[in-house]
Amino acid sequence: MSFIEMKNICKKYAGAEKNSVTDFNLNVEEKEFIAFVGPSGCGKSTTLRMIAGFEDITSGELKIGGKVMNETAPRDRGIAMVFQNYALYPHMTVEKNISYGLKNMKVPADEIKKKVDWAVKILGLEEYRKRKPKNLSGGQRQRVALGRAIVKNQKVFLMDEPLSNLDAKLRVSMRNEISKLHRELGSTTIYVTHDQVEAMTMADRIVIMKDGIVQQVGKPMELYERPVNKFVAGFIGSPQMNFYDVTVKGNTVMFADGSKINLPENIITRLNGKKDGLILGIRGEDIKLDSQNLDLYKDSIQHSVVENTEVMGNENNLYFTFGGVNTVARVSKYEISQVGDGIDFVFSPARIHFFDKETEESIF
Amino acid sequence: MKTKAKKISGWILTVFMLIMSLFFLFPVVWMLANSFKGDALITADMNSAAAFIPPALNGSFFDNYITIIKDTSFLRYMVNTLFYAAILIVLGIVVNGLAGYALAKIKFPFADKWLLIIMMLMIIPSETIITINFLTIAKLGLLNNIIGYVLPMIVNPFNIFLFRQVFVSLPDDVYEAAQLDYCSPIKYFFTMVLPMSKTVVATVSVFTFLGVWNDYLWPSLVFTSSDLLTAQIGLNSITSNDNTTMGQTLAVITMITIPVIIIYSLFSKQIVEGVVSTGSKEG
Numbered sequence: 001m002s003f004i005e006m007k008n009i010c011k012k013y014a015g016a017e018k019n020s021v022t023d024f025n026l027n028v029e030e031k032e033f034i035a036f037v038g039p040s041g042c043g044k045s046t047t048l049r050m051i052a053g054f055e056d057i058t059s060g061e062l063k064i065g066g067k068v069m070n071e072t073a074p075r076d077r078g079i080a081m082v083f084q085n086y087a088l089y090p091h092m093t094v095e096k097n098i099s100y101g102l103k104n105m106k107v108p109a110d111e112i113k114k115k116v117d118w119a120v121k122i123l124g125l126e127e128y129r130k131r132k133p134k135n136l137s138g139g140q141r142q143r144v145a146l147g148r149a150i151v152k153n154q155k156v157f158l159m160d161e162p163l164s165n166l167d168a169k170l171r172v173s174m175r176n177e178i179s180k181l182h183r184e185l186g187s188t189t190i191y192v193t194h195d196q197v198e199a200m201t202m203a204d205r206i207v208i209m210k211d212g213i214v215q216q217v218g219k220p221m222e223l224y225e226r227p228v229n230k231f232v233a234g235f236i237g238s239p240q241m242n243f244y245d246v247t248v249k250g251n252t253v254m255f256a257d258g259s260k261i262n263l264p265e266n267i268i269t270r271l272n273g274k275k276d277g278l279i280l281g282i283r284g285e286d287i288k289l290d291s292q293n294l295d296l297y298k299d300s301i302q303h304s305v306v307e308n309t310e311v312m313g314n315e316n317n318l319y320f321t322f323g324g325v326n327t328v329a330r331v332s333k334y335e336i337s338q339v340g341d342g343i344d345f346v347f348s349p350a351r352i353h354f355f356d357k358e359t360e361e362s363i364f
Numbered sequence: 365m366k367t368k369a370k371k372i373s374g375w376i377l378t379v380f381m382l383i384m385s386l387f388f389l390f391p392v393v394w395m396l397a398n399s400f401k402g403d404a405l406i407t408a409d410m411n412s413a414a415a416f417i418p419p420a421l422n423g424s425f426f427d428n429y430i431t432i433i434k435d436t437s438f439l440r441y442m443v444n445t446l447f448y449a450a451i452l453i454v455l456g457i458v459v460n461g462l463a464g465y466a467l468a469k470i471k472f473p474f475a476d477k478w479l480l481i482i483m484m485l486m487i488i489p490s491e492t493i494i495t496i497n498f499l500t501i502a503k504l505g506l507l508n509n510i511i512g513y514v515l516p517m518i519v520n521p522f523n524i525f526l527f528r529q530v531f532v533s534l535p536d537d538v539y540e541a542a543q544l545d546y547c548s549p550i551k552y553f554f555t556m557v558l559p560m561s562k563t564v565v566a567t568v569s570v571f572t573f574l575g576v577w578n579d580y581l582w583p584s585l586v587f588t589s590s591d592l593l594t595a596q597i598g599l600n601s602i603t604s605n606d607n608t609t610m611g612q613t614l615a616v617i618t619m620i621t622i623p624v625i626i627i628y629s630l631f632s633k634q635i636v637e638g639v640v641s642t643g644s645k646e647g
Contacts, residue, residue, distance in 0.1 A: 052540070052544075054540050054543075073543075074540070074543050074544055075543055075544055075545075075546050079544065080544060081540070081541070081544055083537040083540070083541060084537070085535060085537055087535065087537035087538045087540065087541035088538075088541075089538065089541075089542075089556060089560075090560055091556075091559040091560060091562075100542075100545050100547070101544065101545030101546055104545055104546035104547055104551075105546050148541070148545070152545075
């Protein structure tokens, strides 16, 4: 029996034509870190809020710790939540924000003090404990929100885009802090984000959603390496996967602009005879410009002209047109190209994905 | 850096505003200066600048005030009024605040229609319903009773509207966080909503105080016992008494005006912020 069980959970708002969440099924194990990820409006926050009890579950069953929680009040579900906008009590100091729940739970004063001391210490808030939220930075406020959640010893942590209001640098450090905190506390965590990097770097498993429907559930690398459909392939990974409409003749893949590449027999056979209505997907890092790969796949070398570059420091993104579509290749920092340079490249055959154009399901 | 022209126009504006404010201050200064004088001196100074200058500080300087305090119950009326204002501020914040909160945050059938009705009630002058209020209070046997005075004054559509406009912009996630912190809805209202809306609470308190302090008609209908009378009724009865001198009249008027000026000076920022915020926030 899993710690959190969600069976066929649906959410339909009054007056809405469509479900916001449809048949959401997920089992979360104790101490697991799950990330819900997807674009805006995909239903990830709605699902989290149904788990929290802030949204009614239209149909389906939610169990936490083996107990059905559909009708249970939020405070009796054994959860703590961190909100996107921190949701701190603006008129209370840091320590009062953190201790407020404990006071309401009638925890003895000395125990409250111990817990608040512990929380401010591990969150690095010792010197701010007498400050009010308006006198704190975004990162400090989010740490107070975390402190408020951790002192209550709840078994489930729900986090609704907790880092989305922070700047990029702070997001990275807070990401590490949350991961560290999760390991230290061993709480079951469900984390909602629209940032696939956050999901990839923090979660044990990722639930990727679109239009209220779960697209794929899996470990980060499973989603990256074996996406079940074009949406997942495109959503996970940055820069996003390149997609081309292609047809296959023999061992040759034909692109819309007439370009051709030859693929080994073992890859072609995996298409099970499907020759058209195909989408080829390849990630930027699997487009190779180095001489070793150009030698290896010399019968499939392609040529294009660099239209834009992004120098990232550790690597470069090269933008060019191939197969009639904008393409991005992620190359090492040593493979320097300028806008207007001609480049030769090959697709690493083993890294190519194929999708059915009609269903957008992955073929492999 | 300010240009010379801007500096000059700033100075001109300051001088102009100073002159304008003096115009508004003249009656108050005149009242204050003459409240310390005997009638003969008031008449003598009437047509000169001395009308705006208080008399020399001597043994009889506070005579008018001492007479009012000693010979009339005006101080008691003032204390009564302060007491009624305090009751109505507390009850008004609780009742109107809860109503405003319900309209802002709780989903219930026809909530928007209720708001419309409440807004329409704002345009009805209180004088038009005062007879009905009086008859109701009389039938309940609450004439000459503080409860009878207070009861019809608690609910105030304008204050409900003010509260509603401020509460509607309070973030919902704070309430959700409070729920997870084992905070009941009522506790949330008193320990979170009101402290988070200090400005509107201050505004409503000031408006309520001024309403009670300046009210004449309703207390004069409900109260006949002199123990319960309010400052405005006291002012009327003292000033209409033939034995009251002009100086004493001005002393009474000063006594009744000073608290209003103090309250306005202390809370003018909150009043402006409170009223402005009700218009500028999403609602």
